Amino acid sequence: MTKRFAAVLAGACLIVAGVTAAQAQTYPEANKRSSVIVAATAGSGADITGRLVTSGLEAAFPGNSYQVVNLPGAGLQVGMQALADAPKDGYTFGLTSLPTVITLSMDAARGAQFNRDSFIPVANFAYDPGAIAVQVDSPYQTLADFIAAAKEKPEELTVGVTGPGGREHLDVIGIEQAAGVKFTPVFHNDSGLALNDLMGGNITAVQGSVGDFTAQVANGRIRVLAVFNDKRSTFMPDVATAEESGFKIYSGTSRGFALPAGAPEAAATALSDAIGKMAADPEMIKRVQDQGLELKYMDHTQYGAYWDSEIVRLTALTAALPK
Template sequence: MHFPVRTTAALALLGLAAVVPFAQAQDNYPTKPIRLVVGFPAGGPTDVVARAFGEFAARALGQPVVVDNKPGANTILAAEAVASAPPDGYTLLLGALNHTMIPALYSNRVKFDALRSFAPVCSMAVSPTVLVVGPSMPVKTLSEFLAAARAKPGERTYATPGSGSGGHFASEQFNRLAGTRMNHIPYKGAAQAVTDLMGGQVDSSFATLGSVLAQVQSGKLRALAVASPQRSPLLPDVPTFEESGVKGYSADAWYGLLAPAGTPAEIVAKLTKASADFARAPATADKLRGLGMQPQHTCGGAFTAQLDGEIKAATKTARELDLKLD
């Protein structure tokens, strides 16, 4: 079909008119409130990080950041809400380690790709996994713990916040590295697991430091080792697993920001700066320290590579355990 020159020029101008406002929208972002979706109830560690970041980002970006708690289905509901949102920077996900376990655990009910449906922005906080024991297992070192576990294969117990949780994967990865076999006791959340651990109903737990820091500091639980490359400044006297003889074991739990795939690079850059500035701020370190966390900013390609590696590792572990939740 042939268009007259005048008509062709008019169409070109219309196309340009459509592009210019879109470009300006990116340059002026944000011009309205941002929705920050969290896959956990209010009050938990992911929610606390989300609200702290939301307050900081609201000041940095000049628009309110509204936290939207959408718990359920092991964070699938929250991730799905963000994956299906327009890629305009106004619907974001404050994700955690559970996000990279979704592909390993679910194959039928998930309508998104945990990596390709998102634009990973930055991780902002990290909480190391720590091995803690209660009164039913009065050991003082990791070597004593290993001896006790190996003496009674399959009889010693470990508590987790549920099947397929970060604690479950961390525990099974430890069993493989250390050559131990223990009995998994899943709970519906970390709070009840910690309560029963203190009460002696279960022997141990591979828990995020934030969930047990107060109990360790009060002496109600004993921390034997932390699963991070260096000792935690919150527990400077507790050695790493590497120092204690279990080589290559690391199980940090991250908290980070993800946008829908296709979000313009200019918007991602603004979110990256806000995330990195938040992680570097002294007030952030003070707030996170009390929760058993530390600031961390791994952004862009490095964050994407981290998520990809975690998805592959979790998928391998789930396959070895024959673990599926759908």
């Protein structure tokens, strides 16, 4: 009796083991619930993107559910740390904003316990190219005008940026290095308040992203001098790229997804493929454009390569930060 029971039990174990092995090949398993960490408050730009993609994933994998978990705090650091420490079963992944994830982990003083190796890049989804804007009645019509003025008056032109050492600040350092000029950065924690200072005539320019500026351009209050991308923005086709003005500076904020290191490779490819299909859907493209963003899909490997190239680009710029 006991023997037979043991045999049945062993058999059952084998079956269970076999089923698990088979399932490891297929990702995602049926009716699983995944957590998607978004290191920003609900309603923020990153959160809106995150929720667009999770709703797309629910359509792509019927029966599976994707729960956005908002973990704001300390820039992105609280959320990114949580992602690095998350379970490695492939059912917890997170929204990653490059290059902020990189600049945070590069700043030794912040003591971030994660770096490039803590994450498996999944795919990039949206992109918002960097841009620089002045007041609409400013004398500067082009990036060249602006830089010529900075050459004449070193450190006199003030440029509003978000935090010190953040992407926008590093963009300004990039322009300084490329053109041999010096600006005075003015730090705002909030791009809205920086725009308020620009429109009130307190600062000369604001370095931000196309998405920060579209509304105020439409309102006729500001003028964008240049977009830091390899092609013109669909939102402001009349604005020249920095490259057209002779400055090969490419910068912007991207929103992609990553798994914690140690998660199954199959999860990364399956999610990457699903996001790729989503990115080709005209309805999705329109919804992303409604948020003032460009859809820029990079698959699993492309996103990893982009991540690596950003690290190289930013290492050179952070070296120039005041210590």
